[in-house]
Amino acid sequence: MKRPSVQISAMGRSVPARVMTNYDFAAIGIETTHEWVMERTGISERHIAGPDDTTCSMGAKAARIAMQRAGVLPGEIDIIICSTATPDRLLPATAVDIQASLGASRAAAFDISAACCGFLYGMTMAEGLIQSGAAETVLLVSSEKMSAITDWTDRATCVLFGDGAGAAVIRRSQKGRGILSTFMRSDGTLADLLYRPAGGATTPMSPAVLEARTHLVHMAGREVFKHAVRSMAESADRALDGARINGGDIDLLIPHQANLRIIEATAKHASIPMSKVYVNVDRYGNTSSASIPIALDEAMQKGVVGEGSLVLMVAFGAGFTWASSVVRL
Numbered sequence: 557m558k559r560p561s562v563q564i565s566a567m568g569r570s571v572p573a574r575v576m577t578n579y580d581f582a583a584i585g586i587e588t589t590h591e592w593v594m595e596r597t598g599i600s601e602r603h604i605a606g607p608d609d610t611t612c613s614m615g616a617k618a619a620r621i622a623m624q625r626a627g628v629l630p631g632e633i634d635i636i637i638c639s640t641a642t643p644d645r646l647l648p649a650t651a652v653d654i655q656a657s658l659g660a661s662r663a664a665a666f667d668i669s670a671a672c673c674g675f676l677y678g679m680t681m682a683e684g685l686i687q688s689g690a691a692e693t694v695l696l697v698s699s700e701k702m703s704a705i706t707d708w709t710d711r712a713t714c715v716l717f718g719d720g721a722g723a724a725v726i727r728r729s730q731k732g733r734g735i736l737s738t739f740m741r742s743d744g745t746l747a748d749l750l751y752r753p754a755g756g757a758t759t760p761m762s763p764a765v766l767e768a769r770t771h772l773v774h775m776a777g778r779e780v781f782k783h784a785v786r787s788m789a790e791s792a793d794r795a796l797d798g799a800r801i802n803g804g805d806i807d808l809l810i811p812h813q814a815n816l817r818i819i820e821a822t823a824k825h826a827s828i829p830m831s832k833v834y835v836n837v838d839r840y841g842n843t844s845s846a847s848i849p850i851a852l853d854e855a856m857q858k859g860v861v862g863e864g865s866l867v868l869m870v871a872f873g874a875g876f877t878w879a880s881s882v883v884r885l
């Protein structure tokens with residue numbers, strides 16, 4: 557029996573109002589320059605949460621926009637999946653806070669933890685849930701308050717991240733639109749290259765943890781860079797193969813927005829010209845799992861892509877995790 561196709565019905569996004577530029581790091585005692593950060597990463601500025609911005613509030617705002625565009629009422633949502641590396645609390649899931657905020661009382665709600673790949677992992681889960689008949693309407697929310705787990709004394713990492721959320725309403729597809737291929741991989745032997753060493757159940761929060769700052773993101777930048785380039789290339793190949801197309805067929809590549817050099821390497825590998833690559837890392841930095849849905853929503857709202865466009869999405873993140881998908885919008 558042919559499985560039903562599943563599509564992204566509508567997108568939404570939300571980022572905090574506050575913008576922090578590369579020039580603002582001097583004020584918090586970070587020795588860096590705009591030129592250094594631009595040259596190494598392509599990041600010029602990022603949005604940073606204010607006191608009232610939470611992972612739930614940003615996610616719920618993005619979700620409301622996506623639901624309104626899809627014409628979906630809160631009571632019609634069957635499942636809410638929230639991907640986040642920065643839950644507001646460790647228990648219960650941020651997804652249930654989003655559920656309460658939306659009044660989506662019929663839904664089952666849970667979080668997934670797949671770092672920067674959270675949106676593509678979540679989309680693959682949503683597709684399976686709909687195809688199995690477990691759900692008709694899935695709300696996928698990727699919301700990240702990276703500023704809460706950033707070490708603001710470490711210049712090698714604090715310049716990289718930003719806050720924000722993207723959301724998608726996912727349903728059965730119409731008119732041949734939908735998800736054409738998905739690919740997911742992980743390698744837990746490399747977990748210690750990008751992680752938060754403490755603050756979990758093994759080494760709970762304590763004065764010693766706070767002082768050592770081991771509850772914050774630690775990263776071996778060069779190693780991560782190398783793996784990201786390799787895994788994003790593999791991911792692009794696998795999603796294109798899965799959809800039986802090649803890079804030349806793609807209308808827009810939306811890579812995870814971590815670093816412009818990684819984005820350029822991925823595009824080159826997939827033989828996709830930079831004119832067909834969506835880049836907003838300069839304005840948002842790395843918003844982890846929110847980066848792809850923020851970029852997709854922006855591209856749709858700007859008319860860069862529309863109904864019928866063929867989009868390749870590729871991500872890489874802590875874990876390591878890597879993932880990709882081809883969708884016909």
Ligand code: COA
Pocket residue numbers: 587588589592593596597672711712713715775776777778780781784814815842872873874
């Ligand atoms: N401003 C100025 N100098 C900085 C700096 C900053 N913000 N951050 C680091 N440096 C310095 C380092 O102290 C080091 O100085 P030293 O040679 O005197 O010791 C020098 O720059 C080189 O550091 P290194 O870490 O080797 O730089 P790099 O060329 O690898 O660039 C990253 C650092 C983080 C930009 C780069 O490794 C990277 O982008 N990695 C991937 C990160 C990523 O995308 N992670 C998320 C994946 S989802």
